[in-house]
Amino acid sequence: MRLVILGGVAAGTKAASRARRLDLEMEITVYQEEPEPSISECGLPYFLSGVVEERENLIARTPEQFADRDIEVLVRHKVERIDTTGKKLSVLDLRTGETFEDTYDRLIIATGARAVLPPIPGADLEGVFKLRFLTDSDEIGRYLKERSPRKATIVGGGYIGLEVAENLCRLGMEVSLIEGEDRVALAYGPEVSENVEAELEANGISVYTGEQVDEFTGEGRVGGVKFGGQELETDLAIFGVGIRPNVELAEKAGVEIGATGAILVDCHMKTSVPDVWAAGDCVETPNLVSGRPTWVPLGDTANQMGRVAGTNAATDDETLEFPGVLGTGIFKVFDIGVGKTGLSEKEAEEAGFEVVSAGLWANDRAAYYPGAQKVFLKLIADRATGRLLGAEAAGSGADKLTDICATALWGRLSYPDLVNIDLAYSPPYGPVLSPIIQAATILSGKFDRAKEGIRASE
């Protein structure tokens, strides 16, 4: 029995390890285009600045370590064609340029996602980068060392752009961030965006929203960026935008693609083609709040999906299910965490809910306990049923609030469930009533007023 896995980052290597655990006899081969497997891609922004010092710390396992577990990992190999009828693969060895044929009994597609740069004139100049793979950060690192850029431009105010902006700022660069929409962190509500922009500006980053980059200028190497009728000097530009699922290979092989443009899988991570599973950033999965397919390319989800795909492929059974996601995520911008789970108000409205929400600023510990910092929390609920639909948090302890709300969504709780929820209180860890309880109580007042019953809530 031969299992072949295409892609060796989070989902692919997790699937391989899991399959090996379950089946000691199976042949397992992982093909990977990039030179290293098992990269912690989420750590790349922190490697740029040296917050993460050692390159090898971002490599969870080397091919040699996989070999010790009898998993063959072939890096710099690109699978160019899948013949799902004959169960054959055409593989290009990128080191030699030679092509060879391989076969599989079972196949897991974990080809991930790639950065797709917007077609901006000058984007091919030296000093204009994307940040997707460890090789990208190697290139940026070399450029930093050789050219000592002083001024940097980040294109895109999503979480990658924001993380990169912070880390370049930590290197002492003068950083500008340009976002096409009218605010950064667009997946969140406007209060969070405002908060993030304030944090960026407080740390000396110039934020330009509602601006499209027209052109990068320079002779061979980038020297400026033009947008909105002005030109900024810049010695370095990094894209934090434009990621798409890598599905062309699967699509050509007849694997069905879903509504989001990523591979369609069932809850067992099985594709439309027999003996072919898929997992990670190349697949779509249901959003458990909206019920709609969603594409959420995140490392933790990829890991969980890989475990399910690896298990089911190894057992050729429907042993494990992957139910879907909530769209939970978090990122750090300087001193604040910015987290989200479920649907934003906008997303909830688009999904057909009539939305009621409550936002508040709270302390991250008892007000009298030293070092108390502020955190913003918004709970979003369905007016008709009271069901919690989503939450956003920004500030100190946002990770905790986000995870509590994610767990509440996972349990399909409603706002009244949260008014009396028994969370852990002690002065160093929160106010006597968690911001979640406070927000649920405000929501409860809104519902009550709507029913013309009780006038308001404390």
Place this chain on the structure above:
Amino acid sequence: MRLVILGGVAAGTKAASRARRLDLEMEITVYQEEPEPSISECGLPYFLSGVVEERENLIARTPEQFADRDIEVLVRHKVERIDTTGKKLSVLDLRTGETFEDTYDRLIIATGARAVLPPIPGADLEGVFKLRFLTDSDEIGRYLKERSPRKATIVGGGYIGLEVAENLCRLGMEVSLIEGEDRVALAYGPEVSENVEAELEANGISVYTGEQVDEFTGEGRVGGVKFGGQELETDLAIFGVGIRPNVELAEKAGVEIGATGAILVDCHMKTSVPDVWAAGDCVETPNLVSGRPTWVPLGDTANQMGRVAGTNAATDDETLEFPGVLGTGIFKVFDIGVGKTGLSEKEAEEAGFEVVSAGLWANDRAAYYPGAQKVFLKLIADRATGRLLGAEAAGSGADKLTDICATALWGRLSYPDLVNIDLAYSPPYGPVLSPIIQAATILSGKFDRAKEGIRASE
């Protein structure tokens, strides 16, 4: 309509505020024995050491501030008798020694809990204290100032004793902690106790477990403590043990007392007597995991109960419910948080469950992200159904893990629900798979092995 509330700490003042919000006409009077209402009692250990600097920061609202909201708060008043038939109260003004009669239409009993010192010879010496009220910390503060004690003994290794031990240590004292049972933090499993003892010892505190204090020695003022055949010098001793619900007044008035020795209330916080509600540290409530009545004297729960009692008393209706608690709690000992929700293994066994558990040490952030610290997590589940019964966490980020598990218990989730739960990941905030997912996956392996199905889990 006259609402009288007995007790003015968390539950009493919350009930009063809530009632005033709902009914602007009602007369509201709060009687309170201690000289200040609305004290943040959980902050007292931190006030001892000066971590919390200002006494007034521990007073959420003064009687004058309550008066502004048309709530009469009479401090230094002790209600000595309740006549539930005539709806009359006999009140002693502790300042004048005079007794007067008052009446009520509706009554809320929020008389809290008190410290009951074990009958140890010498416990009445100067320098031997309990820490329950702000007045206690005032007395200790005076003693610290006048006597400059160098050696302190804490009796009891529960959370109050541990918090006090840390705070005295911060004052530069040589601190010993004596616990009668064979380990501290007895509400937790042995791994957590071991961890806490290590943290105490790493900070220079001498821990004596399995030792009963035989006697405090000294001439007028404490000079030593005898236990287990030895005598330690000590200039100060503080009890962190022996809290009981204040129910004598209610009991004499014919209010039914529950199995735990605290006042029995229904889910509307109503007692067995018409027009009498009760809330806070003097009542018992169901543990939602075991289904059994439990007595959990904690400030956040008191606050939530007060809201429910105040609402229902103000509306004379069953407007709000208080469903019960999970027994969630957390405390800090130096650099680690120690949290718990639901049942410990021992408690779960006592409640009749066949228990399976998974404990692990994890990082509080990505291993490669600077500053990563360890945290211990244990998940406890019902072998028969997989239902999560409890969780314990100790270390960095224990508050977050405890709250996630509390929310999972609140939603009655089972361990398989937690294997794929969509929590927030980013390198500064956790490992790629949350310790909760890791522990749930280990549990899943244990269940699988038990079923002789899949061999093990990753």
